[in-house]
Amino acid sequence: MQTEPVFTNWTDRHSQLWGNQPVRVEHRLNRSPMFSMEGLAELIDRYPREHYSLVQMGAPGQRKLWREGEIGNLTGAEVIQAISRGRMWLNLRRVAHVDTRYRDLVNAIFGELGERVPGFRSQDESIGILISSPNAQVYYHADLPGQSLWQIHGAKRVYLYPAVKPFLAPEHLEDIALLGVEVNMPYEAWYDEHAQVFEFKAGEMLNWPLNAPHRIENLDCLNVSMTMEYWTEEFKRAQVVTVANAILRHRFGRVAKSRSTEGLGFWSKRVAQRLLRDSAALKRERKALRPISFRLDREHLGEILDLKAA
Numbered sequence: 001m002q003t004e005p006v007f008t009n010w011t012d013r014h015s016q017l018w019g020n021q022p023v024r025v026e027h028r029l030n031r032s033p034m035f036s037m038e039g040l041a042e043l044i045d046r047y048p049r050e051h052y053s054l055v056q057m058g059a060p061g062q063r064k065l066w067r068e069g070e071i072g073n074l075t076g077a078e079v080i081q082a083i084s085r086g087r088m089w090l091n092l093r094r095v096a097h098v099d100t101r102y103r104d105l106v107n108a109i110f111g112e113l114g115e116r117v118p119g120f121r122s123q124d125e126s127i128g129i130l131i132s133s134p135n136a137q138v139y140y141h142a143d144l145p146g147q148s149l150w151q152i153h154g155a156k157r158v159y160l161y162p163a164v165k166p167f168l169a170p171e172h173l174e175d176i177a178l179l180g181v182e183v184n185m186p187y188e189a190w191y192d193e194h195a196q197v198f199e200f201k202a203g204e205m206l207n208w209p210l211n212a213p214h215r216i217e218n219l220d221c222l223n224v225s226m227t228m229e230y231w232t233e234e235f236k237r238a239q240v241v242t243v244a245n246a247i248l249r250h251r252f253g254r255v256a257k258s259r260s261t262e263g264l265g266f267w268s269k270r271v272a273q274r275l276l277r278d279s280a281a282l283k284r285e286r287k288a289l290r291p292i293s294f295r296l297d298r299e300h301l302g303e304i305l306d307l308k309a310a
């Protein structure tokens, strides 16, 4: 049961901005035992392998290095220790699916949003917990569902870019929808002059307009964040169009002329999407992009062991 509100300084201004502009608001999750280091270590100890991702990234400037790995035989506390010394992040995906306390939290959050934002109706909400190394970065990318980022421990800098060309084009969203790889988007240093930059502290949440590209730099401290995704009816319709256009372009080499979500074109795309989206070939393609290539080293926390290619 959630007793006090999750958002602690919500005003009418936040209600008016939500979905249209970035919204920064304060919350109380950083004070909850569900997000203490002990609570998180215990969660990692019993986290199902299929529901986490562990990624090692390159130093600044080494953008190409991006490897996926696994925890191996480390305890949750050791995993957190390893992350605090390395350059990686652990994403506990689908945490509300794994542990009902987080499901209750999701319900409380979206209950509050439903009361506070006129007309706001969401579906398929999910949260993940992201534990990341000092100075780690998340490269420039966009996400398909609605997104909010909650800072729990540590601090980071968030760059948010406009969801229009040249920062974001329909084909970028199509590639993400089809291949599931978010970070191959073109990025130029001068984009930053058009970004809104947030110094993001523990106890703050940031929400931004749909598909707005962003990148993140941790400050020199261990970071714990919660990522939150959700869909609305409008977002789902946009997604159907994106997936259908992606299939047209990749499988049939045609560039879709329309992003309309009305009329016959929309519905025939919807059928095409259902037929092709989950084809076996597509699944193989997606999996091949993300091989597991390392394991955490229990003897040297913060270092990794290479796994031989199968």
Ligand SMILES: [Fe+2]
Pocket (backbone or CB within 6 Å): 141, 142, 143, 147, 214
């Ligand atoms: Fe993101």
